[in-house]
Each structure stands twice: as C-alpha cells, then as structure tokens.
Amino acid sequence: MADETRKIAFICSKGNLDMAYPALVMGWAALGNGIDVTIFFTFWGMDMINKDRVDHLEIPPLANASMKMNMMGVPGYLGIPQIAGVIPGMTAFATALMNSKMKKLEVPTVREYLQMLVDAGAKLYACKMSVDMFGLKKEDFIEGVQDIVTAGDFMDMTDGAQIIFI
Amino acid sequence: MATRTIAGKTVQVNDEGFLTVPGEWTKEIAIEVAKEEGIAELSANHWKIIEFSRQDASASGKSPTLRRITTGTGISTKDLFALFPKGPAKKVARIAGLGKPEGCV
Numbered sequence A: 001m002a003d004e005t006r007k008i009a010f011i012c013s014k015g016n017l018d019m020a021y022p023a024l025v026m027g028w029a030a031l032g033n034g035i036d037v038t039i040f041f042t043f044w045g046m047d048m049i050n051k052d053r054v055d056h057l058e059i060p061p062l063a064n065a066s067m068k069m070n071m072m073g074v075p076g077y078l079g080i081p082q083i084a085g086v087i088p089g090m091t092a093f094a095t096a097l098m099n100s101k102m103k104k105l106e107v108p109t110v111r112e113y114l115q116m117l118v119d120a121g122a123k124l125y126a127c128k129m130s131v132d133m134f135g136l137k138k139e140d141f142i143e144g145v146q147d148i149v150t151a152g153d154f155m156d157m158t159d160g161a162q163i164i165f166i
Numbered sequence B: 001m002a003t004r005t006i007a008g009k010t011v012q013v014n015d016e017g018f019l020t021v022p023g024e025w026t027k028e029i030a031i032e033v034a035k036e037e038g039i040a041e042l043s044a045n046h047w048k049i050i051e052f053s054r055q056d057a058s059a060s061g062k063s064p065t066l067r068r069i070t071t072g073t074g075i076s077t078k079d080l081f082a083l084f085p086k087g088p089a090k091k092v093a094r095i096a097g098l099g100k101p102e103g104c105v
Helices: A017-032 A043-048 A090-104 A110-119 A128-134 A151-157 B027-036 B044-060 B066-073 B077-083 B088-095
Strands: A007-012 A036-041 A123-127 A145-149 A162-165 B002-006 B009-013
Touching: A007 A017, A007 A043, A017 A036, A017 A043, A017 A090, A017 A110, A017 B088, A036 A043, A043 A123, A043 A128, A110 A123, A110 B077, A123 A128, A123 A151, A128 A145, A128 A151, A145 A151, B002 B027, B009 B027, B027 B088, B044 B066, B044 B077, B044 B088, B066 B077, B066 B088, B077 B088
Parallel strands: A007 A036, A007 A162, A036 A123, A123 A145
Antiparallel strands: B002 B009
16 A cells, blocks of 8 residues: 555536635645546536636525625624525625635636646546536537546546545 | 754654754755655756745745745746656655645645
C-alpha cells in the first residue's frame, strides 16, 4: 500500500454553485499531496464542465435553510423568508454574494479551478447516460474533459480508488 | 521536539519531518532534502519557488499554498507539478524548510 499511489475519484452530480466547490477544493488538495484524482461528472454536475454553463452556476436561496441573513451582515441567524426566495433576482443576488465572498478569499472561479486541476494532472470524464439525456457532445465541454464514459468504464478506471459522491 | 542532522547541520523537526525553525534552514539542507524527495538537482525555477515561499512565509507567518506560489512566481501549475512531482504541497514546504501550507487553495 505504501508504494502504491493513493487514488481518489469524485462523482459530481450537482450543478449548484455551492455544490461545485467541494470536489474542486478536495481534488486540488489531493493533487498537492501526490494523490491521483479522477472526476466523473453526471446529471446536473455536467453544468460544471459545460462550456456555456460553467461561468453561470447559481445558488438559489429558496429551500436553503442554512443560508441566513448574516451572510449579508445582519447579526444573528435570521433566516431569509422562503417567500422572498421566489422573488425574481433573488437567485442572482445570492449568487453574486457568494461569488464576491469567494473572490475576497482569493478562491478561483469554477472554470479556473478546473483548469488548475487539469494542469495538475486530474482526469475529467463526462457520464455517457447524462450526455445522451441532455443531448450534449464532447465539443460542448471545456478543454480537459478527456472522454465520455459509461458507468462500467468508471468502475474499471477507479479500481482501488476511494470514491466520493457529491 | 526531535532533532535531525541534515547536510551536517542539526535542526529541529516535527514528527512529520518538517523543519520547525525557518532560521535553521540553509541552501545545503534544501539540496539534501530535495534528493530525499526524489529531485536530483534543483534548477533555477526550483530555487525561484523555494525563495518565493520562504519570503512569503516570513512576511505572512504562513507557509504559502500552491495557488499562492503559482500567482506569486508566475510559474504555471503544470510546471510546478512537473518541478515537484507527486505532491508539490508538502515537497516545496519540506525543501524550503517551512511547515505544511496553511490554506486550501
């Protein structure tokens, strides 16, 4: 075990902005520690590698019980009324807020992060079934996505890896 | 706290082998530790990264993250991972006589 390189595989199934970051942060840390990284994008997670969607990931405040007004500087843990979440522009507002907080922390954008991961040796794959379902092609994906693979292929290529589903 | 003799100098190290007193670091130590990490020879770009990391750590009190190193030195992610293969985060810190990078990016 000691001689063998540790391997981690992430399955990204969500396209919301907040759910895009976990695999990116952990994948980057893994690569920095010499761990082999594979990321498999499926369902809504494919927005992360979709050229036209990656720069427009959003976080809706609706039905998000953890998103409190203290993110906007209101003291305490006052919630955002659910009814407010349906007001047009609220999702854009929450997204802009999260993006600006990330920027302040010098966290790269999703597109930039993926490029860093690819440059550091991560292997990215899109899920065949989702690709067919959404009617996408390899050209629709950002550079660095190596292939469109089946669930079976994924099992073969992650032999011995620790798998994290997001 | 454990001590270790590297390149003829006795230095303090923690249980993971990182130097704990940055001032005890010397270039000879860097060369020796690099060999242990599988880097036979330190090139100009290796030194650029080591020196930037040491300066940044002494200014901020924190060992720089990889992203900080690439933006600070202008060396690309690809090159950084080629210069310090298989885990640059710990390798750079170890060779530069610093602690593990603090921060996630």
